[in-house]
Amino acid sequence: MSTIVDGAWKGHLGQGLAPRELQFVLSVAQGLTAKEIAKLFNIAPGTVVKRLACAMFKLGVHRQGAMVAEAMRRQIITPLCLLLVAVMTMQGIADNGMARRDRRPSERRNSELRLVRRTDSFDLVV
Template sequence: METITAGSWQGRLDAGLPRRQLEALLLAANDMTHKEIARQMGIAPDSARQRLDDARFKLGMQKTVRGLCLEAFKRGIIAPLMVALLVGAGNVQQMQPVRRPEAPRVQVMARTQRVDDVYLAA
């Protein structure tokens, strides 16, 4: 399984997207704009937008770049780098259970009310 890394995301090349579309997708997942993606990849902003549109079409006509990133994440094409490193290395540790106190905590509430002078007319 061949992967590429961009920022804090890792993408799988064998999952259906070409290298440059996957690279644009990873940069978009790092919350970059089309201009920032183009600058990083060394292409024109319209080319970066077109690469993301092509990837959007391949993953089921997602309406937004955010939807594209979510769909790629759901399909396992991209993953946050720390999750990919943990799962790939097999060093997943079980979480320790949260210890609760033995006795339940008691909350005491007192209500006070101000009484004004009351005049009774007889």
């Protein structure tokens, strides 16, 4: 099995992605945009967008972050450093909506609602 090394990432050929698609997925994993990838490979940005769309279709995802996470899950791409693995794992969890955001509601808003409810409940009958 042959591999492509691009920066801090290694991609494995023969696992469902074309060589050019794999190169672009590795570039996305490094945080490059389609325009930056196009400039790097000296091609049109539309070509990059189309190749990335094909890669996302093959991996069954709709977002680039999910594409990188799915390629990692299928072991098509692997990071060369462990810190990057931890960051991508956390991003993958956040993309799936499994990460929980604890956010307390504003105390001011709740107290205003209580005051309004109390004043509405007292009606004077003469």
